[in-house]
Amino acid sequence: MNNIKTNFSIKDLENLSGIKAHTIRIWEKRYNLFQPNRTDTNIRYYSTASLQKILNISFLNNNGYKISKIASLEEGEISKLVKEISESKDPNNHSINLLKLAMINFDQSLFNNTFYKLEEEMPFKTIFFDIFIPLLDHIGLLWQTDTITPAHEHFIVELIKKKILVETEKAYKENTPDLTQTPFALFLPDNEMHELGLLFTNLELTLQAKHVIYLGQSVPIESLEFLLTKHNNINFISNFTIKPKKENLDGYLTKFSEVLLNKNNCKFLVSGRMLATKPKFSNPNITTFDSTKALLEYIDNEK
Known part of the structure; x- marks a missing residue:
């Protein structure tokens, strides 16, 4: 069975990005930012690429970029700008967004690669309180709004648990x-x-x-x-x-x-x-x- 979620409602995008569905519709109409598909009953649904794009747009918007400016950028330019800002100014928010994507797609490699990069920049205690805890708080909301399933939550929790256990094993070896x-x-x-x-x-x-x-x-x-x-x-x-x-x-x-x-x-x-x-x-x-x-x-x- 394929458990990877590839189709998202506009409400899913709102819950995952923090941008209101009404605003997404306005941006879609005014700036042609997204090209949603339609069900047989004419209900919008969005791809994983659209989800990643709205997360990037939310990130830039939260860092002072007007939507008109963002809309004028090519896809590659948006990703490049997000990377530059995340590395110099707001790495936590970007990392949390990457971990959300890892959860949505059950992507253990993306989770690990994001974690390894964080590990190079901050101690594990900071990762736990500044990255994992805010992520888990948001996951609780996503689960309550049916944006994700319990399987998504279990997936991300077990990966975090493994990281804690690895750190604990190191601590046992170094501290009697x-x-x-x-x-x-x-x-x-x-x-x-x-x-x-x-x-x-x-x-x-x-x-x-x-x-x-x-x-x-x-x-x-x-x-x-x-x-x-x-x-x-x-x-x-x-x-x-x-x-x-x-x-x-x-x-x-x-x-x-x-x-x-x-x-x-x-x-x-x-x-x-x-x-x-x-x-x-x-x-x-x-x-x-x-x-x-x-x-x-x-x-x-x-x-």
Whole structure:
């Protein structure tokens, strides 16, 4: 089965480029920028080449170029100008657009080549927070608007995961963990599968030679209790992206406290989308964050 998406609606172009469909229609009519095909029922649809062109036009427009100027350029000139600006002024936006194209076409080579170029210019931590996180935030919107399928999201997430794991393996070889330290136990709650933030936290703690116990996805609270038979104090770390649901959040934190925090000095550091609205339940040993970055900054400041 051919899973590569080659036909895009005008709404797809809007969602991927950030340019309103109404504006695209005006540009199409006034400047003849695109030549859409038509279905049997006379509905516009666009090719991958049109998608790439609208991403380039969006990039130039965001960098101060008027559409009349862009329309006067040949196809090759547009691509050349985008390359020049991206290299000198706005590389992040261009790289994110390339990664979107890689995702749309399930193009692992384009993903890797884009990543390798970024790797030459910035540390992995910067790539994660300045490229991958904005990309993933936009992918969430694209998935919700049916511009992409879950397969697209899984494709790009697995590629990012591989990069984190490669960096983590390097970190293990270069940093011997101090097993006399209070351990950090990293886990995701029941039915939570969004692991990138936790994997990146594991990488950062490994680089600091911390004692890490990595448990991964979908771990019940009761399974964590066994760790207390091995360690007196533990820094539990988790990330709530889709679980527990907001209406169950206070109940989860209450149970976590009763089972794991009430009779010791253990701490629970938790970040994620579900924590954007602070929970009502409070415990001095629970600290919540709205992002992985904020959680890691907290750990750095606690040194």
